[in-house]
Amino acid sequence: MIDADAGKSKTESDTQLPFEFEVSVQIIDRPRRFLTFESRNTFTNALTGDKLTRQLESQVSNKRRKIYHEHGNLLNFFTNPSEAVKKTIKKNLEKSKLGPSSDKDKVSKLADDVSKVKISKPAPVKKPATVSKPKQKINLDLELKKKNEKPNLSFVVIGHVDSGKSTMTGRLLYDLNIVDSKTLHKLTKESESIGKASFSLAWIMDQTSEERNRGITVDICQTQFETKQSSFTIIDSPGHKDYVPQMINGVTQADLAIAIIDASSFESGFIADGQTKEHLTIAKSLGIEKCILLINKMDVVGWSKDRYDEIKGQLTEFLTDELKYVKDDLIFLPASGYLGDNIVKKSKNLPWYSGSSLIELLESENKSVNHKIDKKSPFVMTINDVMESSKNDELTVSGRINSGLIQPGESISISPSQQTALIHSITITKSNVGSSLVKNEAQKLAIEGEFVELKLKKLDNWENIKVGDLCSLANNPIKPCNKFSCELQCFELTRLLLIGTPFVMFRNNISIPARLSSIELVNGKKNKKKHLRSNTVSTVTIEILERDMPLLTFGENKKLGRVVIRKDGFTVAAGKILDLLHE
Amino acid sequence: MKLISQEFEKDKSGKITLVAQDKDDLWTLYNLISKDDEITLRTQRNIKKKSTNSAASATTIRKTIKLTLNVESNEFLPSDESMRIKGRTTEQNDDVPLGSYHTAEIQFDEKFTLHKDNWDEQYLKLVSDSCSIEAKAELGAVVLEEGVAHVCLITDSMTVLRAKVEKSIPRKRRGDSSGHDKAMDKFLSMCVDSCLRHLNVDHLKAILIVSPGFTAKLLLDKIMARAVTDGNKTLLQSKSKFVIAGSSTGYLQGLEEALKSPELKKQLSDTKFQQHVALFDEFTKYLNDDEGKAWYGEAEVEKAVMELQGAVKVLMITDTLFKTDDIQKRKHFIELGDKVKEDGGEVVIFSSLHDSGEQLNQLTGIAVILNYPVPNLDESDDEDD
Known part of the structure; x- marks a missing residue:
């Protein structure tokens, strides 16, 4: 009976688009179908309770989705029945023995209820993202102007192990009076007690017992401070070969690199697998165009100009020839981090050097950098740290804003877990020059380049949020994927890069195992081989193993669109993400 | 694995009775058992008992029975440490009709008999290797x-x-x-x-x-x-x-x-595992040096084995290549191996459940290290372009 009707009405509704689905669902219109998946008993029982009605409603919509997937076109009939069909079916229903007759009223009531259920599209199961307005209305231009009065410059301190990175950083903070003499005195006493007196300055940055006992930095340490004119973020990074991943994390958050070169043992960092070379290569590959080369430990080499010139010559050659740095973007500076010469105070021991001290250089660099903010660029932030939280739906995360701007009260989406959260507050932790106090300032607005802490509320589950996740506005979520095409520059290799061989891929502050899944072009030519040789430029497809990752192309974001590849402890290649290959 | 008995005919067909003892054996069996083999083993099956009178309820009981299956496929799950065989029964039984489908799991310490129409060398090597009494290193x-x-x-x-x-x-x-x-x-x-x-x-x-x-x-x-x-x-x-x-x-x-x-x-x-890692590393090193001492790909390898006598030092091949339903192909790989051995080379079979084997798989699954450099082994390929 019904089948005959179906055939008829199908021709009538053929003109409809298959996706026109936003119509009322009328359960009464198709009792047979229902009774096939719901036993008659439960069906009639359902009619006797309101609670159950709701249950049924959801079952209806679930089943509905399924049916839609399986029988796409057929459903047009059921969704938009013509008046004639409706009538026939109603008649049929009255004839049918569905339920006791006293329940008939309920049946029709249920039909009305169910008819209110609207199904827009079969796909989205997830609740739609709620976009909330900022808490406070602010004058955007005014706030931006205020921010730009003291622009923030982020710099990372890199270099070979034991070249004095942490000591130089400690010296800078101490001479700017951000670390008071009481703290340093305490550190000096502690370091003397285990026979490492010369480490006292480094211990300002090296906090953990592991770092202090071994005398090396393990993880990056970031500090923000303000001088009269500008604001800085300093990131101290580890130099040891095993901790290059952490150093890469530091570089991705910086605008400028300070490479510390040990004047007394320059060569050990400059041989084939020394970290002076590796660090500089990584910095360039991750888009750091400007570099201060601080020739450290000048006191050890007797403040010798000859030594300084020799190192400068070798470095310039390497940086301009091999890494293609522009000569004007390289600034050389002789200094002593341990004694403080040319860090904040000008050195009296280096009469042959007429340039500026480090802090003066940083001030002028900060001014010369273009801090203009594009108000329209989309908000993206990488989570760099997650503070454990006691409440399940609250969390404080910190990170650097990669692009755009954000205000408290706005809601964000966090990828790859695809959770949404409300920003309760935004703070920036800073120290001022001349004071050892650490301030925690609440912000009305945070912009690209700033290091912020976001207090999040209304999360589903904070435990799914990990370092390396990307935040974006809730109405602009970033879809994670696990395959992308990439322009890859191979460096000097000791083993070929083979298809299928796993390596570790670094993107911003996250590292993840990945492998080449195909090689399309090598040096611009079509490729048939399954391997890449040293110093080639190729277009490849990279597959991320283990999980999906939120990715942006190089076109979308100059920093997040870059990757570095390491294998067996060597940096083997760097690349730009060209295209995401969603499955 | 324990070998209980073996019986072979002149045409290389025959049967072997084995007992699996650990999960390594399961992997061996996965590679050993192929389509159209016959396996006799004790297995469990749900059997419907028709009660004599009422047609209403047929009770199902789980019964351990001995079945002989004609293998259609098998699968191995490393995470579960189980190996399943799917096939159709070839013998009539009181409970199970002829030709009914059954999926059996290989049990540890339970003997079973495997019949093959053609026990080639590779199969026999698998059996003898896994039955050797040398302590397995874990x-x-x-x-x-x-x-x-x-x-x-x-x-x-x-x-x-x-x-x-x-x-x-x-x-x-x-x-x-x-x-x-x-x-x-x-x-x-x-x-x-x-x-x-x-x-x-x-x-x-x-x-x-x-x-x-x-x-x-x-x-x-x-x-x-x-x-x-x-x-x-x-x-x-x-x-x-x-x-x-x-x-x-x-x-x-x-x-x-x-x-x-x-x-x-x-x-x-x-340990075998370490040897394979070292060997694959040696291979990639030669490949990087680009002296023509290392080659991968079926065509290249075949050329090296068949045309250059005694050139091959090591032939590396993954077990995935042997695990094929195409008997001709399998035969071909065995011939390649035999030729290498004949000429004084070594044949190493990589397990694809190790990372080194998986990597070799991605590089076509077959590769050679040569005793001396042979450049342009792939030349004929280039001409195809």
């Missing part, structure tokens, strides 16, 4: 870095990831690193728990702890401290079994990296 390994650890078990033919420990560790901050230290301590405790749960120290030949920096040392200290507090004597006595090694990463690939290091090479040189 290693435990923990690969970790701050915040992530992988606990795995390594046997001759497979690497099994038993557990992955993950914990996000807050960064240190200037002036306060207590959050970092606390989380790190918790993370290491989790790793110790996981190791003790998943690795049976008593049975393992050695346990590798691999990490960048000092994390491996910290974990070992923690394990030993735990042994003391728990009074775990066996663990304390096995201290010498733990080996610490360095790598650049805490992901699984760090394991292979560590195995290439000279110290471990020496210590583990008698």
Whole structure:
């Protein structure tokens, strides 16, 4: 009976688009179908309770989705029945023995209820993202102007192990009076007690017992401070070969690199697998165009100009020839981090050097950098740290804003877990020059380049949020994927890069195992081989193993669109993400 | 594996009765059993008992019966450590009609008989290798870095990831690193728990702890401290079994990296797994040197084996290539192997359940290292372009 009707009405509704689905669902219109998946008993029982009605409603919509997937076109009939069909079916229903007759009223009531259920599209199961307005209305231009009065410059301190990175950083903070003499005195006493007196300055940055006992930095340490004119973020990074991943994390958050070169043992960092070379290569590959080369430990080499010139010559050659740095973007500076010469105070021991001290250089660099903010660029932030939280739906995360701007009260989406959260507050932790106090300032607005802490509320589950996740506005979520095409520059290799061989891929502050899944072009030519040789430029497809990752192309974001590849402890290649290959 | 009996006819057909003993054997069987073999084994099956009178309820009982199956397919799940065979019965039975489908799982310590129409050398080698009485080396390994650890078990033919420990560790901050230290301590405790749960120290030949920096040392200290507090004597006595090694990463690939290091090479040189890693590394090294001593790809390898007598030093091939329904192809690979051996070369079969085998698989699954450089082995291929 019904089948005959179906055939008829199908021709009538053929003109409809298959996706026109936003119509009322009328359960009464198709009792047979229902009774096939719901036993008659439960069906009639359902009619006797309101609670159950709701249950049924959801079952209806679930089943509905399924049916839609399986029988796409057929459903047009059921969704938009013509008046004639409706009538026939109603008649049929009255004839049918569905339920006791006293329940008939309920049946029709249920039909009305169910008819209110609207199904827009079969796909989205997830609740739609709620976009909330900022808490406070602010004058955007005014706030931006205020921010730009003291622009923030982020710099990372890199270099070979034991070249004095942490000591130089400690010296800078101490001479700017951000670390008071009481703290340093305490550190000096502690370091003397285990026979490492010369480490006292480094211990300002090296906090953990592991770092202090071994005398090396393990993880990056970031500090923000303000001088009269500008604001800085300093990131101290580890130099040891095993901790290059952490150093890469530091570089991705910086605008400028300070490479510390040990004047007394320059060569050990400059041989084939020394970290002076590796660090500089990584910095360039991750888009750091400007570099201060601080020739450290000048006191050890007797403040010798000859030594300084020799190192400068070798470095310039390497940086301009091999890494293609522009000569004007390289600034050389002789200094002593341990004694403080040319860090904040000008050195009296280096009469042959007429340039500026480090802090003066940083001030002028900060001014010369273009801090203009594009108000329209989309908000993206990488989570760099997650503070454990006691409440399940609250969390404080910190990170650097990669692009755009954000205000408290706005809601964000966090990828790859695809959770949404409300920003309760935004703070920036800073120290001022001349004071050892650490301030925690609440912000009305945070912009690209700033290091912020976001207090999040209304999360589903904070435990799914990990370092390396990307935040974006809730109405602009970033879809994670696990395959992308990439322009890859191979460096000097000791083993070929083979298809299928796993390596570790670094993107911003996250590292993840990945492998080449195909090689399309090598040096611009079509490729048939399954391997890449040293110093080639190729277009490849990279597959991320283990999980999906939120990715942006190089076109979308100059920093997040870059990757570095390491294998067996060597940096083997760097690349730009060209295209995401969603499955 | 235990060999109970074997019987072969002149035409190479015949049957073998075997008993599987460990999960390595299951992998061997996976590679041994192919389509259209016949297997006789005891298995469980749900059997409907028709009661004589009422047609209403037919009771189902689970019964252990002996069946002979004509194999259609088999699958192996390393994580479950199980091997299933799907096929149709070839003998009539009181309970099971002829030609009904059945899926059987190979049980440990249960004998079964396998009949093949053609027992080629490769099959026989599989059997004899897995039945050799040489003690099988099983290693435990923990690969970790701050915040992530992988606990795995390594046997001759497979690497099994038993557990992955993950914990996000807050960064240190200037002036306060207590959050970092606390989380790190918790993370290491989790790793110790996981190791003790998943690795049976008593049975393992050695346990590798691999990490960048000092994390491996910290974990070992923690394990030993735990042994003391728990009074775990066996663990304390096995201290010498733990080996610490360095790598650049805490992901699984760090394991292979560590195995290439000279110290471990020496210590583990008698394990098959280590030999394969070293061999594959040697291959990639030659490939990088680009002297024409290393080649991969079916066409290239065939050329090297068939046309250049005695040139092949090592033929590397994965078990995946043998696991094919195409008998001609399988035969061809066996011939290649025979030829290499005849000419004084070595044939090494990689297990695709190890990382090295998986990598070789991605490179077409077959490769050679030559005794002397032969450039342009692929020349004819280039002309095709």
